[in-house]
Amino acid sequence: MTTIAPVSNPPASNPSSQTDATSKTRVDYNSFLKLLVAELKNQDPTKPMESTDFVAQLATFSQVEQSVQSNAKLDQILQSNTLTQAGSLIGREITSADGKTSGIISQVKVYSDGLMAILKDGSQLVVGPGVTIKDASSQPAA
Structure with missing residues (x-):
């Protein structure tokens, strides 16, 4: 049995543009990737994963990635709306x-x-x- 090290927040390249919600999403996304890689590394070679299970996991990976990208775009739209509203006041x-x-x-x-x-x-x-x-x-x- 392999032990997976705890996930820590990656260093932010621009701390002023990164919110707590973005950090949490990034940690969840990174956690998902680490779990997927660990599962692939540690599967029993005599009992490989069914191809349908593997395709389902890849589809889940794709959905997670799209959700992260959608959330980032929504955050940008909300920030733009807030700045527009502030200026109009x-x-x-x-x-x-x-x-x-x-x-x-x-x-x-x-x-x-x-x-x-x-x-x-x-x-x-x-x-x-x-x-x-x-x-x-x-x-x-x-």
């Missing part, structure tokens, strides 16, 4: 869900779990459920 008026904080958005910070609007007065407001965002020019004249 600048110059608009935002009001918190409770109505206590309001102002014109001067900049937006993008975090992995959402957006933070920074108002012209320096206060910060999480862009989330219940906030109201409207065009700043739609304010009644004083």
